[in-house]
Amino acid sequence: MEITIDSSVSNTIPNFKVGFIQYKDIVVGESPQMLKGRLQLFQESIYFELQDHSVTDIDGIKQWRDIFKQTGKDPNRYRHSAEALYRRIKKQNYLQTINSAIDLNNFFSLQYEVPIGIYDCSKLKGDTIELRVGQSEEEYEGLNGRENSLENLIIACDETGPFGSPFVDSVRAPVNEETNTAIQIVFLKPSLSSEEGSRLTQSLMEMFLQIHGGEAEYVVIG
Numbered sequence: 001m002e003i004t005i006d007s008s009v010s011n012t013i014p015n016f017k018v019g020f021i022q023y024k025d026i027v028v029g030e031s032p033q034m035l036k037g038r039l040q041l042f043q044e045s046i047y048f049e050l051q052d053h054s055v056t057d058i059d060g061i062k063q064w065r066d067i068f069k070q071t072g073k074d075p076n077r078y079r080h081s082a083e084a085l086y087r088r089i090k091k092q093n094y095l096q097t098i099n100s101a102i103d104l105n106n107f108f109s110l111q112y113e114v115p116i117g118i119y120d121c122s123k124l125k126g127d128t129i130e131l132r133v134g135q136s137e138e139e140y141e142g143l144n145g146r147e148n149s150l151e152n153l154i155i156a157c158d159e160t161g162p163f164g165s166p167f168v169d170s171v172r173a174p175v176n177e178e179t180n181t182a183i184q185i186v187f188l189k190p191s192l193s194s195e196e197g198s199r200l201t202q203s204l205m206e207m208f209l210q211i212h213g214g215e216a217e218y219v220v221i222g
Contacts, residue, residue: 001121001183005222006132009154012070017194017222018131019186019201022121026214028179031103035211039107043094046110050090055083060113063189064166071133072152073167080166081115100211101175101182108204114187115166116204117156121181123173126159129183134162142168156185184208194220 003020010016031039055061061083065075079087085106088095097103101118109116134150140162142148148168156164163172166187175182186204188197197220205216 003129008133015190021184021218026212031100119173140170
């Protein structure tokens with residue numbers, strides 16, 4: 001599977017880039033205690049740091065709020081997924097464990113301060129994922145339980161249509177304990193060099209493989 005960035009994104013967002021990871025033969029299950037412990041401790045650390053700071057002061061949060069503004073989406077009404085995680089933690093509404101893949105996804109989203117999506121390949125169609133800006137009247141049912149307008153959002157699409165975004169993913173391709181092939185999209189900070197983005201993407205991939213087994217390959221584009 002390949003990933004492409006449409007000109008509606010690349011012409012609007014200077015230095016836009018993503019890490020794209022493909023996994024096969026993975027085993028998703030309950031998170032190991034190591035991951036549960038690290039996620040809990042990290043959230044507690046973030047909570048105390050946020051006592052004296054605003055979520056919007058965090059570099060990655062700020063950069064992705066700016067991206068939403070540049071594509072025409074109000075970041076005060078539509079908060080990207082990493083900001084939503086940080087705001088939960090600021091209220092001491094800590095994330096509960098879901099499964100090993102999603103828990104690790106959340107951990108790295110907090111660590112890298114950016115949205116990260118992970119999707120079950122068996123629920124996607126075609127050989128190419130396209131990142132583009134959503135058009136008027138495009139929408140999907142999201143994991144937040146609502147119909148979400150995709151207009152002016154960066155969205156990930158397969159040949160069937162949109163299935164994910166840095167705001168909220170659709171209900172179409174979530175990873176669960178039956179997943180054995182998956183893709184992961186790391187919506188990197190535009191300020192990072194390609195080399196820095198590559199190191200972060202590889203680090204995430206290696207941790208994922210340690211927990212889930214299988215094989216993987218990655219690329220940074222943009």
